[in-house]
Amino acid sequence: MRLGSKKWTGLDDIVENRFLNRWETLLSRHPSQVNGLHEADAELLAIDEQTLLASTIDTISEEISSGLYSTPETIGWVAAMASLSDLAAVGAAPLGLLSAVTLPMSASDEFADGIGRGLEGACRRIQTYMLGGDTNRAHCASVTVCAIGTLKADLQLTRVGAKQGDLVFSTGLLGQGAGMAARVLLARDGGRTADCDFRPVARIREAALARPFTTACMDTSDGLIATLDQLSRLNGARIDISAQPASLLCAETKAVSEAMKLPPLTLLSGHHGEFELVFIVLAAKSDEFIRTMQNSGCNPILIGRIETGTGVSVSGRDLPTAKIRNLYEENKGDLQKYVKELIALTVLNQT
Secondary structure, eight states: OOOOGGGOOSGGGSHHHHHHHHHHTTSOOOTTBOSOTTSOSSEEEESSSSEEEEEEEEEEOHHHHTTSOOOHHHHHHHHHHHHHHHHHHTTOEEEEEEEEEEEETTOOHHHHHHHHHHHHHHHHHHTOOEEEEEEEEESSOEEEEEEEEEEEGGGOOOSOOOOTTOEEEESSOBOHHHHHHHHHHTOSSOOTTGGGGOOOOOOHHHHHHHGGGEEEEEEOTTOHHHHHHHHHHHHTOEEEEOSOGGGGBOHHHHHHHHHHTOOHHHHHHOSOOOOOEEEEEOGGGHHHHHHHHHHTTOOOEEEEEEESSSEEEETTEEOOHHHHHHHHHHTTTOHHHHHHHHHHHHGGGOO
């Protein structure tokens, strides 16, 4: 059931949300679409009473032009996984992918083949296929991937449904994307090939396991804090992070935090994330949820709890989430200024 906008809490405070809200007034919604704007990572269309079609699309462009991604295999892999992760977040099983690849005139055959290898590698990992697509030439490279999948109508996951007392888990440790970005863009040791090992994985299997226990779900492609903030705004709820920020970081990013003296919460707040899932889990089912996940080789991480009120807090202390999420756009892509201000917004909340 679509959530009425009257229940939303401050969605227009976020630049990206405002853009999408303006477009909602220009574009017609399909009468069989079951999710409202912002309410799910992928769009959900009823094709019969039992089955939903899930579709999503994502582009890797700014990551290339900024120098964040320079390895073609990484470009292809992440482009595919970004859309597959959106399918995971709604509980869909992928049918396949379509791509639109734009290459510079100067791109070599090896560079183009590398993107193809990345796309294929991601497909093999998730056991799905590239169905086709389009190629173009332009001044700048970009890779767009559309993913389609299906799910049972009574098993859909959306971003709405959280209730007070529910617990917040992730599918794994976080910060992989921010740690890699810090190594590539901020390191002074010439570490500009750090992206060659960046292979985040869409959590398709984990979503299927968690569905019976979950009231809401979203992926961490924009970083943990952006994910929690969007869930908070859509559900009119407060999310308190009870875990210590450093304990939520994966080993590689924890090392980056220590070596570069970047606060753990800053790395959890960065705009570049990974493809873990954040689950809102019924408290009464949390023990069963943990057992089910662990028995299948998954290790969910407890992040915090849904409380009354609004916003995101760390051990009860409020985070300026709108400022954090809008910071990159407000600084017009000035990376050094963005990082300096992001640290200032998050360092006071360190423990």
